[in-house]
Amino acid sequence: MKTIPYKLMLEENEMPKAYLNMKAFMKEKPEPMLNPGTLKPCTAEDLEPIFPKECVSQELNDTDKYITIPEGIQQFYKMYRPSTLFRAYRLEEALGTPAHIYYKFEGTNTSGSHKLNSAIAQAYYAKQQGLTHLTTETGAGQWGTALAMACSYMNMELLIYMVKCSAMQKPYRKIVMETYGKEVHASPSNTTNVGRKILAKDPDNTGSLGTAISEAVEASTTFDDCRYALGSVLDQVLLHQSIIGLETKTALEKYDVEPDIMIGCVGGGSSFGGFVAPYMADKLEGKKAPKFIAVEPESCPTMTRGKFAYDFCDVGQVTPLAKMYTLGSGFIPSPDHAGGLRYHGMSPILSKLYNNGDIDEVRAVKQSEVFKAATDFCKIEGILPAPESAHGIKVAVDEAIKCKETGEKKNIVFCLTGTGYFDMAAYKAYNDGIMVDKKPTSEDLEKGFAYIPKLDGIQ
């Protein structure tokens, strides 16, 4: 057996040269997105006014198992990748577990998370097409920061709609995006029709990702040579994020490690989808595969308590409909601290995989328990995790403790999606003992479900 270092590193020339297209491995494909006007499956022509052409082509591609990463994108990846896969020796020791714990850490770039992987791809494809502007929304701010960085790299303009409660909780996030030279509006804003309509009804609305998406999509139509970029949920985003899983697999195989359990947080599902991609592809081809556990907050329980149905991706109902686990586009989660996991829907690919039983388990966890795991982790392993990422830590630790009880020496691998430097107000609430766990009641959920459109004969 090889000695495993603290950091299982790869050379730049060992990085993936192609993305893995999980959809091409699926026998039952996810249901197609629907044009909200005609309720017919979206065509490239429907989507190209919204997204860059190459992104549309990737979104609709369910046949090519691998899609080459252009040299231009590979160059940018080399500025901050391969990301480090850590062996958590100290955490194992602290838990007294026979399990081996590994984590793929996506947080060392300035944007602080995995989001940069797709931001660079989307900005690159937009630039190649001759576009000059992008618009986007951001919740916790990690996607907005990532796209701001990527657009700086590509010399592109960017307009960002940041969910208002996040913009208030994280003023410094906004300044980072501005430092990259980009424009940021708190959403709902009075710069779009959708925003003005929401504010007229409810001036104190603190926003949601769904609202911010509506505004960004609307704004993208007001510039020439402008398109919209989305940081999660879409099939293309999971495709780009497959680089996480591909690197993880290459690094683990170098040291002859087979994962038994793979764990990650899910908001829109992009980091988890990318992280498990090559192992899920193995499973779909009938090969041996680890157990897959996705983790979501109890306060926004999309997969554990949502419906598997066609729904809008935004509050304004201007986007295509997707068949996914959803709490309803009008569901307003409590403005708690894991901002990146507050989306009402879920990646259609992951939704389909979960519905088919290919994702073994989704676990909903309490915020206070997540922060306890985060705080313990930072004391032991040194890294201060994003609250979102800490959902994965919480379950990885639970699984490692189970191994202690059973004596099983499992390989537990989780994705540590990012850092919590801009979440210190949330940590303070936890440190001060004033963090409250919120869980929607059945009534809250019913209110959200009422937003799910009734589509006769389609559901």
Add this chain to the structure above:
Amino acid sequence: MKTIPYKLMLEENEMPKAYLNMKAFMKEKPEPMLNPGTLKPCTAEDLEPIFPKECVSQELNDTDKYITIPEGIQQFYKMYRPSTLFRAYRLEEALGTPAHIYYKFEGTNTSGSHKLNSAIAQAYYAKQQGLTHLTTETGAGQWGTALAMACSYMNMELLIYMVKCSAMQKPYRKIVMETYGKEVHASPSNTTNVGRKILAKDPDNTGSLGTAISEAVEASTTFDDCRYALGSVLDQVLLHQSIIGLETKTALEKYDVEPDIMIGCVGGGSSFGGFVAPYMADKLEGKKAPKFIAVEPESCPTMTRGKFAYDFCDVGQVTPLAKMYTLGSGFIPSPDHAGGLRYHGMSPILSKLYNNGDIDEVRAVKQSEVFKAATDFCKIEGILPAPESAHGIKVAVDEAIKCKETGEKKNIVFCLTGTGYFDMAAYKAYNDGIMVDKKPTSEDLEKGFAYIPKLDGIQ
């Protein structure tokens, strides 16, 4: 010639196994620290009530060229090191320079800077000695965060005095240290005699590193099994930081790169001293060496406008006296944004080397120009630098532009000591165009110099 990747990485087993003790290479040694009571050179007995024993032994050691890094410290280093040495391909392209630019990036650990290298060593040696507590001061907050992390690793208690204006400018820094379970007081505080005395005279005093040091040293005497830790200036700290330079040299030699110019910021001098250590050792042994340029802020011009004299390391005048470049222990720099470079003194080793002409140049730069360099750098290279670190960027860019003018293809290597995630208020001031450059007048300097003690026959 070998193709140089974006990141010149080392394996964990290529990491240094011994620190480089620059002092042992110096023919003219730095003047000894003096006991403030007797004005005689400090002995181990003088220093051991203040610092852990092994640290004292290192502080006084000017004969051993290499000092073994204990296995226990090496294990902690492997959790976040080797740090990445980047080739700045995009910056070179943006500047259109024939120069090759490299930077050693110390900012990927949660503490956000190189400070962790010495924090781990000092906490480790304290723990080995059976101590249970440490006290320290912190200016910008990077050292405090680093020691908080290190003490978490070692299960030690820690009491931190944070310069009041920094604590106000960077509330989130304080929360990070508290998240590691450590206690933080804004200094001057009413928890020490020195602090109470200062506040009685001037209740609005916003503090200085010198004041915070006095409080931390005093507090260290109030616990049993407690010592004091300092994050810069001391010889032992430069010794620990030599790991930066040793890694840099190993990585550059792997790719047959000889640096022509080495650049770094100086506050107390620890990162610069560690960064240049092995190359300076070459120079002191008569071998070929690069040009060394240290960079300091115009607002705290310790080396360019200070005096080379024996002075106290703190405001309260309780610490030993050191022969160094100094602006006087009572010098109050403007509360500007490069918090980590506001110290009145300078490493005695670097002071001696500069006085002897072994450091080729010290350049004082304007804050607004530093922030311009920082902002440009983050747009081009992606990394958001600490304001302190950006002093090095500013001069590296200036030197690269000179190469463009002369056509010289120099290898410029600078130390990017840390990240600016907790400095966004300063970035906002720059973005908003309200940053003011401050430069002490000759009168300001004279006021500071008046604090330098007159020591008959010693100066």
